[in-house]
Amino acid sequence: MIQTEIPVEFWQRHRLVPLSQENGRLTVGVDESTPIEVLEDVRLTLNKDVRPVRMSTEEIDDALRRLVLNTDAPAIEEDVDNVSVSLDASSDLMGDAAGAPVVRLINSMFLRAMQTGASDIHIEPFEEDTVVRMRIDGMLHETTRVPRSRHSQIAARLKVMSKLDLAESRRPQDGRLHVHSGERHIDVRLSTVPTLHGERLVMRLLEKNLELLSLEQVGMLNDTEVIINEILDHPYGLFLVTGPTGSGKTTTLYSVLDKLRSPDCNLITIEDPVEYRVAGVGQIQVNEKIGLTFASGLRSVLRQDPDVLMVGEIRDPETADIAIHAALTGHMVLSTLHTNDAPAAATRLVDLGVPSYLLSSCLVGVLAQRLVRKLCPECKRPTELTKNDTKRLGLREDLAGRTAYEPGGCEKCLQTGYRGRTGVFELMRVDEDLASLIARSEDARTLRTTARKHGMLSLMEDAARKVIQGVTSREEAMRVTKAI
Secondary structure (H helix, E strand, O other): OOOOOHHHHHHHHOOEEEEEEOOOOEEEEEEOOOOOHHHHHHHHHHEEEEEEEEEEEEHHHHHHHHHHHHHHHHHHHHHHHEEEOHHHHHHHOOOOOOHHHHHHHHHHHHHHHHHHOEEEEEEEEEEOEEEEEEOOOOEEEEEEEEEEEHHHHHHHHHHHHHOOOOOOOOOOOOEEEEEEEEEEEEEEEEEEEEOOOOOEEEEEEEOOOOOOOOOOOOOHHHHHHHHHHHHHHOOOOEEEEEOOOOOOHHHHHHHHHHHHHHOOEEEEEEEOOOOOOOOOOOEEEEHHHHHHHHHHHHHHHHHHHOOOEEEOOOOOOHHHHHHHHHHHOOEEEEEEEEEOOHHHHHHHHHHHHOOOHHHHHHHHEEEEEEEEEEEEOOOEEEOOOOOOOOHHHHOOOOHHHOOEEEEEOOOHHHOOEEEEEEEEEEEEEEEEEHHHHHHOOOOOHHHHHHHHHHOOOOOOHHHHHHHOOOOOHHHHHHHHHHOO
C-alpha cells in the first residue's frame, strides 16, 4: 500500500485501497460494489490513470486497517516532538544527529500506541526488514515496516532507555522505561530475546494514573457482583482471580480492592509492577535484585497490622504458603493465579504444596476471567441467532431467531468492527460442599460439577449473555471461550 494526497477517510468511506503507483498509473483495490464514478473522482483528483483490481471483503478490511495504522496524520507529526522518555542525559548515547531519525521513529511508535490504546509493541527483525506490530484490543496488527538496517539502532536506543547492557545481544534481557506525552504517563516493560536475524523486542505498556473501574465497568453483570459482595463480607479468607496473562486479572482485583477500601481498613499491596496508584493504600513494588520478592514482602507486611492484603501473583510454593497462613490468621488475602478456569485454582494450589485441609479452611472464592472485544457501537450490524449458534453458545433453542449483532467496520474502530474490551467471568463461591471436596483433594472436574449444581455460570455462558445483550459477537465469544 502507498500514501496519497487523498485523505485516508476517503478510502475508508468508499472501501478502496491504494495499492501501488507506477508510470503515472495508480492501482486501486476494489470490490464488486465499487461505483465507477468513485474511480473517476480518484483519477481527476490525482491526475493519474486508475487501474482497479478486485479484492475480497476480508482483504479490503485488512488493507484498510493497515492503511489507517500506517497513516502519519498531521496530528501525529505535530505531537511526536511532545513525546518524551525519562532518561539520564549522560547515558543518552543515541542523542546525536545521527540518532535523531531513530529517536523520532521510536517516539512516533509510542505515540501511535497511545492513540490506538495498544497494550504491547512487538519489534520483530526478519531477513529483509523489521516488522512493528501492536496489540490492540487483544489482537496483533502490523503497523509499519522499517529497513532491516535500522533495527540495530532501534534496539540500541531502546536498550539505552531501559538501562540494559548494550554489548550483550546473546542472551535475553528485561528492563523498564517511562514515556509521557502531555498528561499521559506510560510505564513500559521491555523484553529482548536473541533471534536468527537480531534481537526481538517486546514492550508491555502500562498507563499510570488510570481511574479505578467498578465491577460493573469491567463487565460484571449484576448477579455475579452480588455474589462477589457476599464473598467479601467474610472477615478473612483467600479470594483468587485467575486467567492467562493479559486477561485483566489485576484490573478486576483493583476493583475488588476498591470495594474494601475505607478509613478504618489497613490495605497493603505487593505488586510487580504497581499498575495503579491508589490513595489510602500502602503499595509495595517487588524488587528481586535486592531480595524483595512476593514471599519476603508478604512476610514483612504481616508485621504491618494489615486488614486486607493484595498479592500481585502467587507463583511459587513459598508465596502460596505465606498467603494461606495469612488468610488463616484473620486477614482477607486477594491474589491472582494462572489457571484455565475457577475450579482448577484449588488443584493448582495443592500442586504448589498447600495442604488441602488448610486450603479448604480459607479459600472463599475464585473468579476466572477472559477479555472479549466489544462491538463498535458505530458500525455493528444486526443479525439473527441460528439454532446452530444457540447450540455452540450453550443457549436455549428457543432463543434462535433472537437479534444479535456482528462486526461492521468504520474509521473509529480501524475497520475491525470492535472497539474496547470487556470481561467474561466464572465465579466459584466455596461453600461447605465444595470445601469438603477440596479437603479430600478431589480433582477439578469434580469441583466443577458440584459448583455447576450450585449455580456457577461458565465463562462461555457469561459470554453468551453478552452476545444476547449486543455487547460482543458470536464469533468473538466462541474465539475466547471455545478452548476452555
